[in-house]
Amino acid sequence: MIPTILVAEDDNAVRQGVVDALTLSGYQVIAAKDGRQAMQYALERQYQLLLLDLVMPYHSGFEVLDALKKKRLGQPVIILSARGEETDRVKGLTMGADDYVVKPFSLRELLARVDAVLRRSTERAVIIEKYSYCHGEVDFDRREVKIESTGALHELSEREASLMAYLVANKGRAIAREEILRQVWELDPKGVTTRTIDMHVAHLRGKLGDVDQTVVQTVRGQGYRID
Known part of the structure; x- marks a missing residue:
């Protein structure tokens, strides 16, 4: 099964760059342009990984993450944010995010993080003999x-x-x-x-x-x- 990745990012240029890089790497991609779409798609669509910006109109990334924690426990999430302060990183990871990538980031680094999180989540499901x-x-x-x-x-x-x-x-x-x-x-x-x-x-x-x-x-x- 080809993994589907949901990208929630309100910056058009960043969102398109991430979508293009993921598509070229063979992933299926769903894109959300603001917090409202992010909240709807995150709770309703089927996907294996969410790339989540923290600062978006309508709903913040933290609000989306909180909703996921209540309704879709175990959903893999990587936070993408220019807010690199330790308190934000700790808060995001404590709320259930699997990784935290600080902007600006290279697409090569992001793809490596995506691969690592997907691999870990797959391994968790099959290690029990x-x-x-x-x-x-x-x-x-x-x-x-x-x-x-x-x-x-x-x-x-x-x-x-x-x-x-x-x-x-x-x-x-x-x-x-x-x-x-x-x-x-x-x-x-x-x-x-x-x-x-x-x-x-x-x-x-x-x-x-x-x-x-x-x-x-x-x-x-x-x-x-x-x-």
């Missing part, structure tokens, strides 16, 4: 569950394995159904019934032997969590 839990073990390479008490093996579908891997990678955090649809199904959650997620979780629990739902926990009003 096995997961042991109270009833047995999940082998993600073989896509199967082994129940310790009986020795039974249950094959996981590709989607079930991806769902389990995402929950395990985010242990201790309640994952909203909308986030699962975006990150595991790669679908826009708007207009998609959440029963899709619930049915897959039910099938997954059955194969895990999770009768009392203590492995894949339902967090009312929030989603699902593995502790």
Whole structure:
């Protein structure tokens, strides 16, 4: 899959330069010209990385980042800003940004940062090979569950394995159904019934032997969590 990058930048020349450089490097690009578009696209569009200017009309980059933190946890973000003060860098990174590039920057440096962040986010999703839990073990390479008490093996579908891997990678955090649809199904959650997620979780629990739902926990009003 070719990564899609959202560029939120109100300076026309800077925005076009970044868009051209990313396009020539083989990425798909969505461009937002101000804070209003940035807020809308960041929350509604499907993309793998957001390049976010801090100072924009209508909504600042910090406002967009705050909205992402509430609705799209784990979304990779690189801040682009002329505001290089330490307090701004610390604030941006604390709010969930993955990197911070101070203007003026070279396009070569920016492309290297983009590649590094995308590589890290991809690696985070695939490093889990096995997961042991109270009833047995999940082998993600073989896509199967082994129940310790009986020795039974249950094959996981590709989607079930991806769902389990995402929950395990985010242990201790309640994952909203909308986030699962975006990150595991790669679908826009708007207009998609959440029963899709619930049915897959039910099938997954059955194969895990999770009768009392203590492995894949339902967090009312929030989603699902593995502790």
